[in-house]
Amino acid sequence: MPYYGYYGIDMYYIVLVLPCVLFAFWAQNKVNSTFNRYSQVQNLRGLTGAQAAEAVLRYNGVSGVRIEYVSGKLTDHFDPRSNVIRLSSAVYSSTSVASIGVAAHGRACGAVRHRLCADQAARGDHPADAVRLDGGDAAADPRPDP
Numbered sequence: 001m002p003y004y005g006y007y008g009i010d011m012y013y014i015v016l017v018l019p020c021v022l023f024a025f026w027a028q029n030k031v032n033s034t035f036n037r038y039s040q041v042q043n044l045r046g047l048t049g050a051q052a053a054e055a056v057l058r059y060n061g062v063s064g065v066r067i068e069y070v071s072g073k074l075t076d077h078f079d080p081r082s083n084v085i086r087l088s089s090a091v092y093s094s095t096s097v098a099s100i101g102v103a104a105h106g107r108a109c110g111a112v113r114h115r116l117c118a119d120q121a122a123r124g125d126h127p128a129d130a131v132r133l134d135g136g137d138a139a140a141d142p143r144p145d146p
Contacts, residue, residue: 035074038098039090049091049103056104057085069093076102 047055053067070076070086078085091099 031074035090035098035102038101039094039096041097042095043097043100046095047100048093048095049087049099050093052100053085053087053103074102 050067050069057063057065065083065085067085067087069092070088072088073090075088076086076091087103091102
């Protein structure tokens with residue numbers, strides 16, 4: 001039975017969860033401060049985040065992936081279900097070093113996932129995953145969604 005200390009708070013909760021929450025706040029603060037610092041540095045080629053994402057996809061031979069604008073700051077992500085890369089307003093049209101780094105990192109993750117699923121389909125491991133990523137019919141997937 002858990003020990004509920006003063007005011008009915010479980011001390012194990014404080015000992016185990018509080019350090020994790022503090023670490024998460026510290027890490028988010030570091031990401032934001034680093035992004036803000038390098039947002040002031042312009043890249044020499046004048047590429048925007050969207051152009052950098054296109055270049056990474058083109059270099060990896062990935063086609064059929066759209067790049068879209070999404071509002072917010074650091075809300076960039078790759079959506080494998082709709083095969084869309086969404087770049088935040090702070091990254092999409094900015095020519096800073098930070099925007100190039102965020103765009104290239106996220107798009108490389110999408111390209112790697114795309115390539116892995118294509119390799120699995122070639123081996124016959126999970127062909128339905130590759131069909132979904134290549135824009136095929138998801139209804140053809142015999143497996144239920146997790």
